[in-house]
Structures are given as structure tokens and as C-alpha cells.
Amino acid sequence: MIRTAWLVARKDLRIEMRSRVLLWQVTPFAVLALVLAGLALGPTKAGSSSSAPGLFYLVVLFVALAVVQRSRGIESTPGTRASVSTLGLDPGGVFLGKALALTLELWVLGAILLAGSVLFLHVALVGALKALPSVAVTLGVMSTAGTIYGALTTGGDGPVTLLPLLTLPAFAPLLVAGERSLSAALYGGALWEWWVIVVVALVAYVAVGIAVYGVLEES
Amino acid sequence: MTRWSPRWWGWISVVLLAFTAVMGLWVTPPDQVQGDLVRLLYIHPAIAWVALYVSFGTAVVAAGLYLWPRTRSEGMDRVSYCAMEISVLFIALTLVTGSIWGRPTWGVWWAWDARLTSTAILGVFEVAYLALRRANEDAELRARRSAVFALLTAVNVPIIHFSVIWWKTLHQGASVLTSTGALNVHGSMLWTMLVSFVGFTTLFVWLLLRRVALESSRDERRRARLDAALDLRRREGVG
Numbered sequence: 001m002i003r004t005a006w007l008v009a010r011k012d013l014r015i016e017m018r019s020r021v022l023l024w025q026v027t028p029f030a031v032l033a034l035v036l037a038g039l040a041l042g043p044t045k046a047g048s049s050s051s052a053p054g055l056f057y058l059v060v061l062f063v064a065l066a067v068v069q070r071s072r073g074i075e076s077t078p079g080t081r082a083s084v085s086t087l088g089l090d091p092g093g094v095f096l097g098k099a100l101a102l103t104l105e106l107w108v109l110g111a112i113l114l115a116g117s118v119l120f121l122h123v124a125l126v127g128a129l130k131a132l133p134s135v136a137v138t139l140g141v142m143s144t145a146g147t148i149y150g151a152l153t154t155g156g157d158g159p160v161t162l163l164p165l166l167t168l169p170a171f172a173p174l175l176v177a178g179e180r181s182l183s184a185a186l187y188g189g190a191l192w193e194w195w196v197i198v199v200v201a202l203v204a205y206v207a208v209g210i211a212v213y214g215v216l217e218e219s
Numbered sequence: 220m221t222r223w224s225p226r227w228w229g230w231i232s233v234v235l236l237a238f239t240a241v242m243g244l245w246v247t248p249p250d251q252v253q254g255d256l257v258r259l260l261y262i263h264p265a266i267a268w269v270a271l272y273v274s275f276g277t278a279v280v281a282a283g284l285y286l287w288p289r290t291r292s293e294g295m296d297r298v299s300y301c302a303m304e305i306s307v308l309f310i311a312l313t314l315v316t317g318s319i320w321g322r323p324t325w326g327v328w329w330a331w332d333a334r335l336t337s338t339a340i341l342g343v344f345e346v347a348y349l350a351l352r353r354a355n356e357d358a359e360l361r362a363r364r365s366a367v368f369a370l371l372t373a374v375n376v377p378i379i380h381f382s383v384i385w386w387k388t389l390h391q392g393a394s395v396l397t398s399t400g401a402l403n404v405h406g407s408m409l410w411t412m413l414v415s416f417v418g419f420t421t422l423f424v425w426l427l428l429r430r431v432a433l434e435s436s437r438d439e440r441r442r443a444r445l446d447a448a449l450d451l452r453r454r455e456g457v458g
Contacts, residue, residue, distance in 0.1 A: 148371070152351065152364050152367065152368055153351075153354070155355075155360075156351070156354035156355045156364075157353070157354045157355075157356075159354070162347075162350060162351065162354050165343075165346070165347045165350055166347045166350075166351060166368070168343075169340045169341075169343045169344045169347065169372075170344075170371070172340050173378070204374070208370075208371065212367050215286070215363055215367060216363070216364060216367060218363070
């Protein structure tokens, strides 16, 4: 399973490196969304940084949706899923591989957005660095959940519009937990309970993904 | 008409809900603190019970049974779908009756309360489930994906249930029983509430039986139309 996961993750990342969609499309979108979120609040509130954790995670949410959509798009070329299934790869490994690639991509975008928050929303650099572990785990959960929900929408009618509807309610508790843990890292406060929620969600989604991914990918 | 015919369930629910209305509106006394507003609580917890536990629970259990190879059948998928559809209706009623109660009590139609928000999120999940079903034409693929999605959403129910314990919420705690199992409500108020719970549960059973029957006849019609179209094609080929 681990070997399959590694192969699939490398395949997805290689496609991303060659197509540069992440670099030229998703990254500018992420930065633009952060700037627009700041503009929506107005210069005084956006610069006060107390709303920074919420804005950060709201933008992360939309970026995660775009990346999940992109990850499914890779598989949507005619014949791709059929040829992957004929290889006889372990579905659990395929799931882990796709989730891993997605996590790495979201980590890069998360780091860029965190740097953007320091620049545009006046978040303290030390606080942002302290928040890195909690942001990394939350993005990991979003990737694993996104991989499952992405598989649910593949091949049906209107997957582009269906994915947000399916995914956003699942991301809602992560948005709250992520925002609270980021606030705690930046301004102090209880951190462990939000960590528990995020870690439990990560374990649950990984277990569910390994168990059901094969069922979802059967055509 | 057999003993378990849907019509019986319908009549039982009519009688029980009429009893609830009479008791709740005229017989039971006003509450010491809430006054006449308490009358809404004869239906709101019962509607929420059907939405979250009975209806949604049926949908999730049927989805699990569909995914289990030994119990997999078209019928299980149908039950899961119909129960989820009814749950959407009851979730909407839960939120509406809660809002009507919340406006005079809390001063707002909507509060960012853990139980309210988590219930609304479950409602969105259920609407998403219905959208997912409409997005897939192939019956088996649709059933499989819907079943997985229904199971994924089930995690919301314990969050909603324990939200009033885990977080400091505006929403009150358990309505009938306290955490120690002691009764919160007494006398005619208790009976009215209990009859309401049974009444709405039988209403759910009636709606489910009718809805499943309707869905079965739709499937049969679809199959008959497909057979007729195939037959026509075959005859065209022979001709």
C-alpha cells in the first residue's frame, strides 16, 4: 500500500510540476482571494489582525476546493481511470497517494498564504511560525477529506458545482478548529482541544478513505 | 388492508398529533418562566428527534446495510434515499420551529450557537446527498456513492447531540431527561411531550412507507419504459 501511495503521489506531483497549474493559476488566485478578503473588511479591520485567522482559513477553504478539483481533473482524461484500475493497484494506496500529493500542494499554498497574512493582515511573524504545525495538520485533514469527496463527484453531472456542496459542510468543523488553533497560536489561549478535533478527524478520514476508496472508484 | 398497512400509520399519527395539539394548546398550563412559549416545545424536540435520530438514523443504517454485501439490495438504497428526503423536511421544520421560539426568547431569529449551527450543517449535508443522487444516472453507482456519503455525514449526529455539553451554548440541554436520567418535565406536560414524540415518529413511518412505495412504482415504470424501448429497437432491427 505504501509503495502504491508513493507511486501515485509522485505521479500527481510530477504532473503538477510539468503543467504548472498550481504555480500560475492557483497561487495567484490564493493571493488575490486574501487581498480581496482584506478589502472586504476595510483597511482598519483588515490591518488589526484579530480577524486574520478567520480570513486565512476562509481563503484556505476556497483554495483547497480549487486544488481538490484540480486533483480530480488529472484523472478525468478519457481512459485514465480505466487504465489505473487495470493496473490492479491497491485502492487504499491510491487514496493515500492522492491525499499525500494534495497535502504537499496545500502545504506550499498554506505557507504562501501565511506569508501573505504577515504582509497584508499584519500577523506577527513569530506567531505565524508557531502556528505552522496546526496549519499543517489541518491542511492534511482537508486533503484527505477532499480526496474522498472528490472521488464521490467524479463522472457525475456537474462535478464542479457538486464538489463545493459536498465538501464545504465537511470542512466547516475544520474551519472552526483551524481558526481557533491559529488564534491560540497567535494570541494565546487553549490549543489542545482544537488539536484533538483535528487529529481525530485526520485519523478518521484516513481510515474511511482507505476502506471506501475502492468502492468509490469502481465504475 | 393489512395490519401494517401505511394507512394505519397515517391514522395513528393523525390521532396522536391531534391529541398533542389539544393538550399542548388548551389543557397544559403555561410555564412559570416561558409562559405560553412553552407550547412550542411540545413539537420542537419531537420534530428534532425524528429529523436527527429516527429519519437520519434510518437513512444511515440503510446505507450501511446497502454497502454490506450480504444485505445489499435496491430496497435498502430506496429506504436510505426516502428516509434522507424526509429528514430534510424535518430538519427544516426543526430550524423553523426553533427560530420561532428563539425570536421572543433570545431576541434573534438565528444565534451562532453550536447546536443550531451543527444542525444547519447537517441539513446542508442532506441537501448535498440529494444533489449527489441527482448527479449520477447509473443506479448502482448512485446507490454506492450515496451510501458512502450518508455514512460520512453520520459523524454530525454525535456532534449535534453533545454540542450542548461540549460547548457553552444558548440552546438548552436535554428536554425530557437530565444527564443523570432524572425527569425534567412532569404531569400533563410530560404526557403531551411523550405523545408528541410517538405521534411524529408514526408520522415518519407513514411518510416513509408511502415514499418508498412511490419510489418503487417509479422504478418499475422506468424499467417498463426501458424494456418497451429495447423491444421497439429489436423489432425495428428485425423489420
